[in-house]
Amino acid sequence: MGLSNGEVGATSHELLGAQAQIWNHMFQFINSMALKCAVQLGIPDVIHNHGQPISLSELIAALNVHPSRAHFVSRLMRILVHSDFFAQHHHVHRGCDDMEEEEAVVLYSLTPTSRLLLKDGPSNTTPLILMILDPVLTTPFHLMGAWLQMNGGDDPATICTPFKMENGMPFWDLAAQEPRFGNLFDEAMEADSKLLGREVVEECGGVFEGLKSLVDVGGGTGTMAKAIANAFPSINCIVFDQPHVVANLLGSTHNLGFVGGDMFVEIPPANAILLKWILHDWSDEESVKILKKCREAILLSKNDEGNKKIIIIDIVVGHVDKKEKMVDKKSIETQLMFDMLMMSTVTGKERSESEWKKIFLAAGFTHYNITHTFGFSEEENVILKKCREVIFLSKNEGGNKKIIIIDVVVLWGMLITRRRWWMRNQLTPSSGSIC
Ligand SMILES: C[S@@+](CC[C@H](N)C(=O)[O-])C[C@H]1O[C@@H](n2cnc3c(N)ncnc32)[C@H](O)[C@@H]1O
Numbered sequence: 001m002g003l004s005n006g007e008v009g010a011t012s013h014e015l016l017g018a019q020a021q022i023w024n025h026m027f028q029f030i031n032s033m034a035l036k037c038a039v040q041l042g043i044p045d046v047i048h049n050h051g052q053p054i055s056l057s058e059l060i061a062a063l064n065v066h067p068s069r070a071h072f073v074s075r076l077m078r079i080l081v082h083s084d085f086f087a088q089h090h091h092v093h094r095g096c097d098d099m100e101e102e103e104a105v106v107l108y109s110l111t112p113t114s115r116l117l118l119k120d121g122p123s124n125t126t127p128l129i130l131m132i133l134d135p136v137l138t139t140p141f142h143l144m145g146a147w148l149q150m151n152g153g154d155d156p157a158t159i160c161t162p163f164k165m166e167n168g169m170p171f172w173d174l175a176a177q178e179p180r181f182g183n184l185f186d187e188a189m190e191a192d193s194k195l196l197g198r199e200v201v202e203e204c205g206g207v208f209e210g211l212k213s214l215v216d217v218g219g220g221t222g223t224m225a226k227a228i229a230n231a232f233p234s235i236n237c238i239v240f241d242q243p244h245v246v247a248n249l250l251g252s253t254h255n256l257g258f259v260g261g262d263m264f265v266e267i268p269p270a271n272a273i274l275l276k277w278i279l280h281d282w283s284d285e286e287s288v289k290i291l292k293k294c295r296e297a298i299l300l301s302k303n304d305e306g307n308k309k310i311i312i313i314d315i316v317v318g319h320v321d322k323k324e325k326m327v328d329k330k331s332i333e334t335q336l337m338f339d340m341l342m343m344s345t346v347t348g349k350e351r352s353e354s355e356w357k358k359i360f361l362a363a364g365f366t367h368y369n370i371t372h373t374f375g376f377s378e379e380e381n382v383i384l385k386k387c388r389e390v391i392f393l394s395k396n397e398g399g400n401k402k403i404i405i406i407d408v409v410v411l412w413g414m415l416i417t418r419r420r421w422w423m424r425n426q427l428t429p430s431s432g433s434i435c
Contacts, residue, residue: 034079036133039126041065043077043086044110044117053089053107077108085114116195123195131188132341136174136181140166140344159283163345171345176244186245189220193276196313197227204371210307211235213270215297217263217290218278221249222256225274229256238268267293269300276313280338281348284359291363316370317352 010018038044046062047054054062056077060070081088086108093103116125131137140162147162164170175182201208208214208228212235216225219239229237229251236255239246243260251257259268264286267273273294279287291310298308317335339350351359353370360368 031079031083032133034076034083035085036129037076038080038085038114039117039129042119043080044114045119047086047108047110047114048118053091053109055105055107059108074106081108084111085117087111122198124191125195127184127187127191131184134181134184136167136184137163137341137345141340144344159347161343161345161347172242176242186221189277190223193220193223193227196276197224200224200313201227201231205231207309207311208232208235208272211271211309213301214238214272214274215240215259215268215270216274216276217241217267217294218275218281220245222246222251222258224276225256226252228274229253236270238270240268263290263293265293267297269297269302271298271301271308273297273310274313275310278314279312279348279359280314280342280350281346283347283349284355284362286347287359288362291359291365295364310365315350316356316372317350 041063043059043063046059050058050062056074059077060073063073065073077086077088080086087110089107089109091105091107093105115121116123117129118124119126143162143165147160147165150160152160161170163174167174169177175185208231211232214225214228214235215238216222216228217240219225219241221241222239225237225239228235230253233253233255237251237257239249239256239258240261240263241258242262246258246260249258261267263278275290275294279290282290294310298310301308315335315338317339318332335350342348342350349355356370357368
């Protein structure tokens with residue numbers, strides 16, 4: 001009797017290959033923890049502050065590592081060098097005369113990735129790492145199997161996530177009630193928005209052209225809105241978030257304000273609504289409710305000269321750039337991991353284009369346009385303008401309703417490379433629309 005699932009035909013070479021894949025997968029969390037350790041010790045800052053490539057002994061001295069543990073540091077550095085967080089060079093140290101032996105000294109330096117881990121750097125990503133790898137978020141993953149076997153019920157009000165199973169309350173309640181976790185979360189979002197805010201205003205400026213007002217719904221402590229308000233002084237920006245998030249926050253410029261409320265109840269009117277990292281937190285039903293509230297808010301707004309839009313910064317799962325003719329497996333894997341994070345912590349999910357389209361239609365929108373990168377060449381800006389013209393022509397469909405999604409699929413480390421690649425080759429991004 002043969003074995004099922006092809007096992008019978010597998011050579012020992014194939015079996016060992018399969019085992020190697022399992023081992024690699026099983027150990028992936030160690031990469032995450034090595035990164036967390038590097039961040040906790042402040043290794044990137046130590047190397048940066050040294051001003052030149054640093055030797056192992058200099059690194060150990062600066063890290064405040066206990067002398068009894070000093071010899072472990074080279075092993076931590078070895079895996080981080082392997083993951084391209086640091087670069088390693090060998091410097092041959094020659095003796096004074098020919099009789100002395102040559103000595104190879106290992107020196108470490110930063111890479112483009114570890115530059116994003118510098119505490120005072122303009123794009124410090126460490127708060128995000130510390131939040132995602134905090135036990136509050138990692139522990140619920142251990143409950144995933146048990147959670148899948150539980151009766152989930154149909155009532156959205158009693159919906160239980162692995163996060164709620166572990167912590168006894170939904171994600172948003174814990175963030176509101178537990179200051180340590182709430183601050184960790186806010187700092188992570190601020191760090192992400194600092195990096196993205198600069199990119200969006202520099203590279204996607206066309207999206208904001210002609211707007212008079214914008215509400216950043218679920219805008220947290222306002223980092224993204226600040227970047228927009230500074231870059232576009234004629235846009236009146238409001239950060240709208242839960243009352244406890246925006247309490248005591250004041251706008252730093254004349255055109256920035258904070259309003260507390262519930263996006264499921266009412267959103268202040270504006271020409272444009274920004275939703276950054278919002279809809280992926282919520283189920284389809286909840287997202288349709290939020291989008292309907294956004295639609296009401298833009299339809300109520302005045303002084304719009306027909307320029308009304310909802311700008312969504314989120315992931316579009318499975319996007320493959322046909323022009324690059326290559327499936328970027330790593331980006332897709334990151335999207336899928338993000339989706340698992342949503343499944344474990346909140347009621348949301350990461351969506352494919354067809355899933356996005358479904359909720360847009362359900363919320364009453366008729367048009368959308370997806371920009372699969374932050375890279376806008378001149379040519380790409382022209383395309384955006386053309387999209388707007390198409391929408392102006394369709395006014396009698398009940399108002400000029402437009403959705404733009406800025407897909408952050410390429411955010412992780414590839415952003416700049418891909419933008420340059422497009423500019424060099426003068427290609428346009430792919431976009432989809434339903435009219
Ligand atoms: C993932 S964070 C995104 C923050 C910000 N947009 C950013 O990307 O930096 C989601 C935000 O939605 C806010 N939020 C959650 N429920 C809300 C509600 N019912 N009404 C308004 N904001 C809400 C949270 O407080 C949080 O700031």
